[in-house]
Amino acid sequence: MKPIRKQDFPVDEIRRFIEPGPVVLVSSAWKGERNIMTMGWHTVMGFSPSLIGCYIWEANHSREMIRRSRECVINVPTVDLAEMVVGIGNVTGAEVDKFAHFGLTAEPAEKVGAPLIAECFACLECRVADTAMVRKYSLFVLEVVKAHAPRAPKYPRTIHYRGEGQFMVAGDGLNLRRRFRPEML
């Protein structure tokens, strides 16, 4: 696994990475500790502000860290990291430093205290915007405040969870732009 060099990416265009529905890694930091969790239950909720609704379970060690710090980074992994992603989702940060355990590189974020995972394709620095749905639904509304992605390729080959240990690997692109009304683009 190698760190991926990234540049600034417009926060209002991050739907490209999130809307297709990949499994992501959410990193957080709180009181000298850092952690990573896997997350498959999320949805884009707006372009500007750039909002993502995220289900973060009470049983996740990261939940308290995110709730208290009110910050995290959503990191988008590619298929070559798939086994490691599963490993991250099957061990608890209460017992293990996942960066060290999995040989990942924590890079400082620009606007939040949570670290970027350098080996991931895109890193979206987030602040917690709204917790009104947390108690009842474990749903956090996050605002992307800074984004990083490489210039190329345009789209990462992501993995998508189907349940029961089965994933779907992102396939070919399909360009249907010509069939859109201009205002729908």
Next chain:
Amino acid sequence: MKPIRKQDFPVDEIRRFIEPGPVVLVSSAWKGERNIMTMGWHTVMGFSPSLIGCYIWEANHSREMIRRSRECVINVPTVDLAEMVVGIGNVTGAEVDKFAHFGLTAEPAEKVGAPLIAECFACLECRVADTAMVRKYSLFVLEVVKAHAPRAPKYPRTIHYRGEGQFMVAGDGLNLRRRFRPEML
């Protein structure tokens, strides 16, 4: 496009169709009218009850129909329907009956008043469970009350939106079940 024969499917297992993040078609009915909209901003929120959080924009003609009837069907299309899906998302139900316009077959649902789209792979009958987040975020919490899917194939070849008229077509499966702790499956 042909209708797909389906059987009953357990409502608490529908993550298989939704979690990977495909574009879906949401059908609704209200006061003698029926409509279909495209939806890419959604997330699973629970197994039992089977909850899906769905962003349904104020500008969608379907939004009032769903809000008032408190029912809809989430229909999962496969890639062969891609151009039609784009067509549905680029015309308004205020002007056109989309079932007739696109030659789709409306079948009666079992538990809700909204119709099933027979040509889709899976059809999830939903009731609106919570509207607390609608005013601020256009986010509806839906509960799947009945599901229909064919016995085979196990997974549909879905399409996933990247923005700018570009889609990702679901690729190969990746089985990482052996790397999961039993309780995480």
